[in-house]
Amino acid sequence: MNALDTIDTAMLRILQQSGRISNAELAERVGLSPSACSRRLDILEKSGVISGYHAHLSQKALDYTMIAIVHISLSGQFAKTLAEFETAVKLCPNVLVCYLMSGEYDYILRVAAKDLADYERIHRDWLSALPHVVKINSSFALREIIDRPNVGV
Amino acid sequence: MNALDTIDTAMLRILQQSGRISNAELAERVGLSPSACSRRLDILEKSGVISGYHAHLSQKALDYTMIAIVHISLSGQFAKTLAEFETAVKLCPNVLVCYLMSGEYDYILRVAAKDLADYERIHRDWLSALPHVVKINSSFALREIIDRPNVGV
DNA sequence: AACTCCCGCGCAATGTCCTTGCGAAGAATC
DNA sequence: GATTCTTCGCAAGGACATTGCGCGGGAGTT
Numbered sequence: 001m002n003a004l005d006t007i008d009t010a011m012l013r014i015l016q017q018s019g020r021i022s023n024a025e026l027a028e029r030v031g032l033s034p035s036a037c038s039r040r041l042d043i044l045e046k047s048g049v050i051s052g053y054h055a056h057l058s059q060k061a062l063d064y065t066m067i068a069i070v071h072i073s074l075s076g077q078f079a080k081t082l083a084e085f086e087t088a089v090k091l092c093p094n095v096l097v098c099y100l101m102s103g104e105y106d107y108i109l110r111v112a113a114k115d116l117a118d119y120e121r122i123h124r125d126w127l128s129a130l131p132h133v134v135k136i137n138s139s140f141a142l143r144e145i146i147d148r149p150n151v152g153v
Numbered sequence: 154m155n156a157l158d159t160i161d162t163a164m165l166r167i168l169q170q171s172g173r174i175s176n177a178e179l180a181e182r183v184g185l186s187p188s189a190c191s192r193r194l195d196i197l198e199k200s201g202v203i204s205g206y207h208a209h210l211s212q213k214a215l216d217y218t219m220i221a222i223v224h225i226s227l228s229g230q231f232a233k234t235l236a237e238f239e240t241a242v243k244l245c246p247n248v249l250v251c252y253l254m255s256g257e258y259d260y261i262l263r264v265a266a267k268d269l270a271d272y273e274r275i276h277r278d279w280l281s282a283l284p285h286v287v288k289i290n291s292s293f294a295l296r297e298i299i300d301r302p303n304v305g306v
Numbered sequence: 307a308a309c310t311c312c313c314g315c316g317c318a319a320t321g322t323c324c325t326t327g328c329g330a331a332g333a334a335t336c
Numbered sequence: 337g338a339t340t341c342t343t344c345g346c347a348a349g350g351a352c353a354t355t356g357c358g359c360g361g362g363a364g365t366t
Binding site for chain 1 (some may be wrong): 158165168169170171172173201202203204205206207208209210211213214215216217220222236239241243246247248249250251252253254255256257258260261265290292293294295296297298300301302303304
């Protein structure tokens, strides 16, 4: 994959904000003909720079309105321990985000649930079953203040 | 806004996964004619159920590759205190996510930065300037394990 | 400098898609 | 049972996406 030039990054910036814009308008906004723009977009998608497009729904339209932030500590920091944990956590469909962290806990997870009963099920069937876990700390989001897809206004 | 029926939710589910699908294919997958589907989609967008579409970029294509998780405590829990903090935090473009939380800290933030120097600037100019803050605790993501837009496979 | 190669562009054409008007069928209301 | 409201499918016209093609500028070579 070649490096991204000015026009590519301009396209990416626009598509981050407006993922369903027409190719014609995208072309106009980056100063390219529709055909050239279409070809570049094709490359960006096929090379994996753009991994997908997603509709962003209002909170009330979602089935999963409960967000839990889960801090997890493992029993060790060996590469094998981390790898086994990560392989397992990827299988849980309710885990939206998982980072390996610096600081007190090893991992931080953002987990989506329908309600408290649903979270109890997820905690029991998935989180507690993760390997090498020695401490789980769940906090719940009481209210969403900001949820932006990317840096911007 | 009327309640969402089975077809609406089917459309939303598909668009969450494939935000740039053509209206024709969307119509086919929910068993509707293209015209009817286009009209329903129009309603979903204008009523705010769908708040936008966004391209999801690969990590290496992003300018902002550094993710900080910031825990913040305020000096009190009065409604006015919370409201003033929230108004201020919304102005910081680098804050991607902000939740009011249960538990030890009042707020949790997900902050995007280009590098450590950029984060230092954000911390100094934005986070430290937020009103009523008495404690800030930053952790950094060492590695991204999962980043899904919504619940699913 | 002249040549060639190669990459990316715009133009044009074709086929697909999106949208709007229209009439009909079904559900709800009176 | 008549009226009204909603939502559908169909059809048409216009917009859009995509592909082949030829051009032109830059890089590397002779």
